[in-house]
Amino acid sequence: MFRSINFNAGPAALPQEVILKAQEELFDYHGTGMSIMEMSHRSKEFHAVHVHAQSMLREIMDIPDTHEVLFMQGGASHQFAMVPMNFLHPGQTAHYILTGTWAEKALQEAASLGSVDVLASTKETGYRSVPAELSKKPLHSAYTHITSNNTIYGTQWQSFPEVEDRLIADMSSDIMSRKIDVSKFSLIYAGAQKNLGPSGVTVVIADKDFLGTAQREQPKILQYKTFSDSNSLYNTPPTFSIYMLALVLEWTLERGGIHAIEKANNEKAQLLYHEIDSSEGFYEGHAEKGSRSQMNVTFRLPSEDLTAEFLKGAAAEGMVGLPGHRSVGGCRASIYNAVPITHCEALAEYMEKFRKKN
C-alpha cells in the first residue's frame, strides 16, 4: 500500500505498525464486540490501557516516583494558561526564556495572569539558537519556563539551563526523543501530536511536591490537583487518543526504549545536517550548529524559485510536510521518533541530487 514519506510538523507521522494495529482492532477491541472508542472510560478494558500507558511512559522516560503522569486535554496552549493559573502566586514573578513563537505565547498567557519577566531571549537574532547563558538571576521566582525544542525554528536545548528555581518545560516537540533527567523538572508538558500519538491528549509529568504548592482558587477543571486526585479520570478523557498513545509507547519499548530511539534520532538528523554542511552553502541551515534540533531540520535554498522547485520535486517523490513555517520560510523536515531512517535517507539523497542538478 502506498505510504507517504511524511515530514509533517504535527500532527505528524505515526509508526506504521501502530496504525496497522489500531486498524486491526478498531471494530472489535480484544473480542469485546466494541471499538475501544465505544467503551466507558471506567471500564476495566480502558482502565487497563490508561494505567499501562502511564507505566510504559514511566519506564521509557525513567520517571521517578516523585513525579506523577497526568493525561489532560487542550494541548500545550492550554498548559500555557494552566501553569501560571496554578503556580504564579501573588508577589512572585514567573520567568520565561524565549526561544520561539510558542515560548512567546506561553509568556503572553502568563502575563495576562500575573508578573512575568524574560530571563533570556534569542528573538533579536531570529531565534536561530537557544541562549548560551542566562543574563540574570531570577528573584522571587515562581518558576522558570523553557521550550525544550522549537518546532518552527529547528532549535533545541542540548543541555538544560541551570536555574535555581523550579524548571518547567514545554516538551511538545521532543518529549521521549532522548534521555533526560526528569527529576530536574518541576513540570513537563507535551501535546501528544509529535512524538507520542495523535492530537487530543496532553501528557503532563509533574513533581508531586510542586503540585502541592498550586493555588486552589481556580475552577476545579483548571487545577492540576483535580487530575492528580482522580488519576486523570475526573471527567471523560480522550480515550482513543490515550489508546493510541499506549500503542506508540508499546512500539517504543519494542524498538528498545529511549536509548534506541535516541540513537536512531541522532542518525536521522545527522544524515540531513551532513547534507546541509557538505553542500557548500547551497543549503543553509536556519539553526546555529550548537542549537540544532534532532526533531526539526530547517534549511533554506539559494532562492525562492529553487525552493519552490525543490518542494515540487520532493512532492513528486512522495515527500510531504517539507515547506517551512511561514514565519521562517524555506524548508523544514520534521523527523520525529516515528519517521524511519529510510525516509531521512530518501530525503538526504534527494537533497544531494537536487543540489548537483542546480
Next chain:
Amino acid sequence: MFRSINFNAGPAALPQEVILKAQEELFDYHGTGMSIMEMSHRSKEFHAVHVHAQSMLREIMDIPDTHEVLFMQGGASHQFAMVPMNFLHPGQTAHYILTGTWAEKALQEAASLGSVDVLASTKETGYRSVPAELSKKPLHSAYTHITSNNTIYGTQWQSFPEVEDRLIADMSSDIMSRKIDVSKFSLIYAGAQKNLGPSGVTVVIADKDFLGTAQREQPKILQYKTFSDSNSLYNTPPTFSIYMLALVLEWTLERGGIHAIEKANNEKAQLLYHEIDSSEGFYEGHAEKGSRSQMNVTFRLPSEDLTAEFLKGAAAEGMVGLPGHRSVGGCRASIYNAVPITHCEALAEYMEKFRKKN
C-alpha cells in the same frame, strides 16, 4: 463479527457503519498515503473534514447564521468553567437549574468565580424530574444554565424553560437527538461522546452577539473569542475526534437527518418504557413520566438480588453498559442515536422474559 449490544452511557455506541468506514481508511486516507491522524490540522484534507463537519451539523440541527459552531476540548466539565469565566460579569448573577449531578458541578465551578443562584432544583426528590415551573425570576442575570438531559437519572426537559435572560444548555447527552430551536439558546455545549462521536471533542454552538459580550481578561485559550476568531484552529484541534464526528454526521444525514433520528429515538425509548409500564411494578422507572429521557432509561427491579441476576443474564446475551450509575443504582439503558432499534427490541424482550420468569 461479534458485536456487543452496547448500552454504555458514554463513551457510547457508535454507528457500526461509521467504525467500519474509519477502519477502512485509517491507514491511507483518501489515497494520501497517510492516516488522517498523521496530517497537519492546516492541511487541505483535514480542513475539508473540519468545515464539512461544521456545515453538516448546521444542516442537521438547523443552526441559524446568528450562531457559530466551535470545536473545543475538555468536555462539558471544561465548559462548566469557561461559561462563567466568559459570561459571568461582576455585578451579575448566574442562574442555574439543578436537575442532576452534572448541573451541580456546573454550578460549583461558577460559584468559584462569581455570584450564582439556584433558580429551581429537583434535588430533594432524587432528581426524578425536571422542574415543572421556576420558583423565581432571575434578576441581574448573566445567564440561566440548564442540563437538557440528565444521563444519571434518566430525565430530560420535554420543552425548555421560558427564561427572560440568556439560556445556556449543557446538551452533552441529548444533542442532535431531536428537533430543537437553536435560536432560543445563547450557547449550547456538548461533549461528543454520547451522540456525536468519540470523546475528545466538545461541540459549542453559540450566538455571535452573545460571544461578543464575553469578558476579555482571561487567558486567550479560555476565551470563546479565540476559537471563534480562528474557526477553532487557534491551536491543534483533536483531529481524529473531529474526523469521527464528521463520519457520524454523514451517517445521520444518510439516515434522513433529525426527523428520522428523532422518530427512531421515540420508538426505541417507547419499547423500553412500555415494558416498564406494563410490568405491574416489577420494573420501576426512576424518572417521573413527564420527565422521562429518550436517551437514558433508568429503572429498578424489586430487589438487589434480582438486579444482579438481571444484569448477569443480560451480559450473557451480549448486553453491556446496563448497570445504573452508583448514585441511583438499579439499571440504565443508554440508547443514544447510534443504538439500533434491534438492540432495544432485544432488551425489551429480555426484560419481558426475565419478568415472567421471576
